[in-house]
Each structure stands twice: as C-alpha cells, then as structure tokens.
Amino acid sequence: MVNSKIAISTAAMIAIAAAWSGPASATGLSSNVVAEVAAETSAANVIQSMADQAMNELTDQSLADDVRRKKFVSLMDRYFAMDVVSRFVLGRYWRSISEAEIEEFSVLLQNYLALNYANQFKEFNGEQFVVGDETQKNKDTFVDSQFVRPDGPPVNIVWRMRMFDDSYKIIDVSIEGLSMGITQRDEFTSVIQQNNDDVGALTAALKAKTGL
Amino acid sequence: MKFRTLLSLCAAGSLSLLTACASTEPAQDTSDYDPLEPVNRVVHGVNGAVDFMVLYPAAMWYRDIAPEPVKTSVASFVRNINEPLNSFNALLQGDPDQAAASFQRFIMNSTLGFLGFNDVASDFGIPYRREDFGQTLAHYGIGGGPYIVLPLLGPSNLRDTAGIGVDYVANPLTWGAQNSDTAEALYLGSVGLTALHYRYATINQLNELQKSSIDYYAALRSLYRQQRNQMIRNGGPSPEFAVEDESASFDFDDAVEAASQ
Numbered sequence: 152m153v154n155s156k157i158a159i160s161t162a163a164m165i166a167i168a169a170a171w172s173g174p175a176s177a178t179g180l181s182s183n184v185v186a187e188v189a190a191e192t193s194a195a196n197v198i199q200s201m202a203d204q205a206m207n208e209l210t211d212q213s214l215a216d217d218v219r220r221k222k223f224v225s226l227m228d229r230y231f232a233m234d235v236v237s238r239f240v241l242g243r244y245w246r247s248i249s250e251a252e253i254e255e256f257s258v259l260l261q262n263y264l265a266l267n268y269a270n271q272f273k274e275f276n277g278e279q280f281v282v283g284d285e286t287q288k289n290k291d292t293f294v295d296s297q298f299v300r301p302d303g304p305p306v307n308i309v310w311r312m313r314m315f316d317d318s319y320k321i322i323d324v325s326i327e328g329l330s331m332g333i334t335q336r337d338e339f340t341s342v343i344q345q346n347n348d349d350v351g352a353l354t355a356a357l358k359a360k361t362g363l
Numbered sequence: 364m365k366f367r368t369l370l371s372l373c374a375a376g377s378l379s380l381l382t383a384c385a386s387t388e389p390a391q392d393t394s395d396y397d398p399l400e401p402v403n404r405v406v407h408g409v410n411g412a413v414d415f416m417v418l419y420p421a422a423m424w425y426r427d428i429a430p431e432p433v434k435t436s437v438a439s440f441v442r443n444i445n446e447p448l449n450s451f452n453a454l455l456q457g458d459p460d461q462a463a464a465s466f467q468r469f470i471m472n473s474t475l476g477f478l479g480f481n482d483v484a485s486d487f488g489i490p491y492r493r494e495d496f497g498q499t500l501a502h503y504g505i506g507g508g509p510y511i512v513l514p515l516l517g518p519s520n521l522r523d524t525a526g527i528g529v530d531y532v533a534n535p536l537t538w539g540a541q542n543s544d545t546a547e548a549l550y551l552g553s554v555g556l557t558a559l560h561y562r563y564a565t566i567n568q569l570n571e572l573q574k575s576s577i578d579y580y581a582a583l584r585s586l587y588r589q590q591r592n593q594m595i596r597n598g599g600p601s602p603e604f605a606v607e608d609e610s611a612s613f614d615f616d617d618a619v620e621a622a623s624q
C-alpha cells in the first residue's frame with residue numbers, strides 16, 4: 152500500500168466540510184448576527200456562519216443520530232447549491248433521467264452524505280476551524296480555510312462557491328487538493344457504467360445504503 | 364547483476380525517450396482511463412485480502428502500541444531514506460534549488476538527526492517535498508496512461524509504474540544492498556517501515572472510505588489520480604483542464620447551466 156497515500160478521504164472531507172469553528176462560535180450572538188448581515192457580500196463570511204451554525208447544532212453529544220442527520224441535511228439545503236451538485240456528480244448521466252428522478256436523487260445524495268458524515272460531529276474535541284482568504288477565479292470564488300487539530304498538522308480546505316440570486320452557495324469542497332465533487336462523480340459514474348448505464352442502479356444502491 | 368544492467372538500460376532508455384517527447388507543460392490527468400479494469404479489480408481484491416491479513420493488523424498493532432514520539436521518528440526516517448531520490452528527481456525536473464534542499468535535508472537529518480529519526484532540517488525551515496520519477500515524467504508532459512493496480516503496492520498507472528522501476532534502480536540503497544550487509548539490512552528495514560508507516564497513516568481515511576463508498580475501487584482510483592496531480596503541481600492551483608473524455612467534460616459550469624434550465 153506504499154503508493155495509496157491518500158492524504159484525506161471523502162469521509163474527512165464532509166466532516167470538515169460542514170465544519171465548525173472554535174473561537175468564533177464562542178464570541179456569542181453578536182458576531183453571528185454580524186456574520187449573517189455580511190454574508191451577502193463576502194463568501195468567506197458565508198463559510199464562517201455555516202461553521203458557527205454547524206458548531207452550535209451538530210456537536211451536542213446528547214443529540215439522537217437521526218436528529219443530527221436531519222440538521223445536517225438542512226444545513227446542506229441552506230449552504231450548498233444541491234441542484235448543481237446533484238447534476239455534477241451524475242456527470243453526463245443526468246440527461247438520461249427525468250426531472251422528478253433528479254429531485255429524488257438529490258434527496259438521496261443529501262441523506263447519503265449525512266449518513267456518512269453527520270456523526271463525525273459527535274467526536275470533535277479541541278479542533279479549530281479558521282477561515283482564510285478568498286480568491287476569484289473565473290466565475291467562482293474560492294475560500295481557503297484550515298482545520299487545526301491538537302495532534303497532527305492542520306488540514307487545508309478550499310470551498311468553491313458561486314453566486315446565485317445574490318447569495319453565495321457552495322458547489323464543491325476540496326481537502327488537501329482532493330475534490331469531494333470529483334471523487335463522488337467518479338465513483339457514481341463508475342457504478343452507473345458497471346450497470347449498463349442505468350442510473351436506476353445507483354439510485355437503488357443509495358436507497359439501500361440510506362434506508363430511504 | 365545482469366538484471367541490474369537490464370534495469371539501468373531501461374532507465375537510460377526512458378530518459379532518452381523523455382527528452383525526445385519533452386513538452387513544457389506538466390501532464391495533468393483528467394480522467395480515470397482504466398482499460399484493464401477487470402484485471403485491476405481482481406488485483407485490488409487480492410491486495411485487500413493480503414492487507415486484511417498482514418498489513419492492517421500490523422498497522423493497528425503499531426497504532427495502539429507505539430508511543431507518539433516513536434511514530435514521529437519512524438515517519439521522519441521513512442522520509443529521510445527517500446531524500447536522495449527526491450534530490451535526484453528535483454534535479455531532473457530542472458529545479459536545482461529543491462534538489463539542493465532535499466540533499467541538505469538528507470545530510471542534516473542523517474547526521475544531526477541520527478539516521479533520519481529526527482527531522483532537524485524541518486526545524487531549520489527546510490520543508491520536505493517528495494519527488495519521484497513518475498512526477499519527473501509528468502513534468503516533461505507524459506500523461507498517466509492506463510490505471511494499474513499493482514500487486515501489494517496498490518493504485519498506480521503506467522507512467523508511475525515505470526517511475527517506480529527507475530527510482531528502484533536509481534536508489535543508492537538498492538545498489539549498496541548488493542555489496543554491503545549493513546546497507547541491505549537498512550534497505551530491507553526501510554521497506555518494512557515504509558509499508559507500516561503508510562498503512563498506519565491511512566488507517567482512518569481508508570476505513571471511512573471503505574465504509575461510506577458504494578464503489579470503493581472507483582473512489583480509490585479517483586483519489587489516486589487527484590493526489591498524483593496535486594503532487595505533480597507541487598501543491599499549486601489546479602489548471603483549467605483540457606477536456607479529454609465525456610464524463611470529465613461535464614464541469615461545474617455545465618452543472619450550473621443544467622440546473623438553471
């Protein structure tokens with residue numbers, strides 16, 4: 152396995168992706184309000200307020216697993232452009248299914264991600280989330296951030312965001328240069344190809360995994 | 364000895380090929396080109412079984428038994444043993460500064476750092492960077508070619524497999540091992556420690572990936588490609604890809620357009 156030096160997996164990606172902030176959340180209500188107001192003008196502020204919200208809602212250890220998952224799904228609804236992400240991870244195959252099937256897939260995708268990653272918020276202990284600079288590249292804004300762990304080097308996370316109707320939404324997350332969207336797309340399109348280009352096989356696999 | 368002569372001829376051969384088809388752009392792979400997929404999946408399965416029986420238990424044991432300072436020292440040793448190759452490849456990539464840095468690290472860590480078990484060079488502000496021959500080939504514009512799952516070694520591609528061969532021949536330790544028992548012991552020890560270290564370093568991520576993915580093989584293949592691209596760019600920003608296959612041609616712009624229809 153010398154060569155399979157996968158720095159950070161998709162698992163870590165979303166765990167960090169939905170993210171959370173150490174010091175910022177401790178500053179209380181006023182900073183949250185400020186962040187909410189500024190959110191429309193700065194992509195970095197959108198990431199900060201998502202982190203604050205995730206910190207407040209998901210790290211409570213007494214929370215039941217299914218409640219945490221639902222909260223995770225609604226965070227994605229609010230901060231991710233899920234219709235874009237859904238089409239992206241289906242690759243060219245979204246064309247071969249109906250609008251209703253894309254809707255269904257989008258719900259399954261959110262629940263699949265929540266199933267895999269929401270519970271990681273239970274285990275947070277001493278880590279901090281620091282939002283850095285924004286860079287504009289073509290149509291997208293990239294927000295740098297770092298996940299600082301008490302043991303081991305910090306993990307670099309880059310949020311790819313785009314403006315929709317005057318507000319920034321996340322369309323991809325990269326951890327140490329590994330794109331969550333591309334990884335998921337490559338995996339999903341492989342599943343579809345293995346099943347004679349039938350998107351239904353992927354949907355069925357996601358249903359089996361999520362229990363929906 | 365004949366085998367070695369053959370190997371070095373191959374290395375020389377690939378070098379001349381290299382100069383022949385050199386381009387200025389580093390090659391970035393955009394798609395999971397995998398014509399050998401059925402065979403690869405079988406090897407992937409066998410690797411998984413061997414891993415389950417040998418490497419995984421060893422890595423778990425190492426994780427639970429070894430104190431943190433020991434793990435840090437092993438990580439440092441594993442990197443140090445690679446420095447001559449890092450230096451060699453940085454030089455081939457036309458980066459004498461990085462070649463000097465890697466060489467300096469090797470000298471400092473092998474002496475002051477006690478055979479590399481302490482990374483004193485990092486404390487002096489010379490960070491580690493891995494450069495292998497696969498990256499050197501990519502630097503000269505050679506694409507990854509078909510994805511290959513190697514027995515025991517795992518994910519690779521044609522270019523990086525050739526790179527492993529050249530690095531093996533170019534490694535001073537593998538030559539030394541021919542003539543000296545000490546060098547042989549050091550070489551074999553470093554191979555064992557390298558395997559143990561990397562397996563330990565990836566335990567959590569691979570466990571999570573295996574648990575969460577629908578197609579573990581495909582997820583691993585995608586991550587391998589992305590990580591190699593990242594290493595070839597030395598952490599720089601990703602270029603806008605030239606489109607090669609249908610699936611890769613579907614980018615975020617297409618998705619945005621599709622969603623707004």
